[in-house]
Amino acid sequence: xxxVDDLIASAAELAERGLSKGEIADELNVSRETASxxxxxxxxxxYDDPEPTATPDAEDGGPHDIHVDWSAVxxxxxxxxxxxxxxxxxxxxEGEAVDLTIGVEKAGAPLATVVANELDxxxxxxxxxxxxxxxxxxxxxxGSFSRNFAQIRDRECYVVDDIVTSGTTMRExxxxxxxxxxxxxxxxxIVDKQGIDAIEGVPVYSLxxxxxxxxx
Numbered sequence: 345x346x347x348v349d350d351l352i353a354s355a356a357e358l359a360e361r362g363l364s365k366g367e368i369a370d371e372l373n374v375s376r377e378t379a380s381x382x383x384x385x386x387x388x389x390x391y392d393d394p395e396p397t398a399t400p401d402a403e404d405g406g407p408h409d410i411h412v413d414w415s416a417v418x419x420x421x422x423x424x425x426x427x428x429x430x431x432x433x434x435x436x437x438e439g440e441a442v443d444l445t446i447g448v449e450k451a452g453a454p455l456a457t458v459v460a461n462e463l464d465x466x467x468x469x470x471x472x473x474x475x476x477x478x479x480x481x482x483x484x485x486x487g488s489f490s491r492n493f494a495q496i497r498d499r500e501c502y503v504v505d506d507i508v509t510s511g512t513t514m515r516e517x518x519x520x521x522x523x524x525x526x527x528x529x530x531x532x533x534i535v536d537k538q539g540i541d542a543i544e545g546v547p548v549y550s551l552x553x554x555x556x557x558x559x560x
Contacts, residue, residue, distance in 0.1 A: 442465060445504060501529060
């Protein structure tokens with residue numbers, strides 16, 4: 345994807361397939377606000393989206409966000425493995441008794457699989473609330489841990505995702521781990537759009553930090 349028009353077309357395609365705006369945000373590696381704007385713009389540009397509504401961001405020329413396309417890594421298992429090994433290395437000195445790695449679905453799960461193997465931990469999977477979000481208050485929704493993977497059971501955990509956009513999903517994951525009695529020791533992502541050092545007292549490591557230069 346090289347420009348905004350490509351993103352708008354992709355958002356329209358994903359919306360037609362029935363994905364929620366939260367899932368579209370996840371697929372395109374943008375914020376929920378940006379996903380809403382892209383879907384709404386797809387209607388104004390002739391894509392199938394009934395009665396798009398204007399937003400203040402749209403009037404200003406678009407939301408302030410950065411699109412990150414790491415599909416060159418994600419589509420190749422060898423590349424993904426090497427990147428995830430680097431992520432594991434960032435975590436390797438955090439905690440002495442960590443025996444569980446939680447991958448945030450969807451993109452964090454394959455990365456977490458490699459990280460768990462590198463650090464010799466069990467593997468868990470968390471589906472955040474944004475996957476259910478379309479319109480309305482996301483606070484009314486809740487995420488869940490997959491029963492097909494390892495459970496928290498009062499264990500120390502690493503958290504793995506692909507990108508930090510606003511920090512909302514990572515914060516939700518940390519809080520959910522604690523609600524289950526677990527202790528999140530550290531988080532790791534490929535790209536951090538916000539330059540976040542820690543969330544809820546948990547350190548966040550990234551292979552790449554994005555720094556904005558100039559005023560938004």
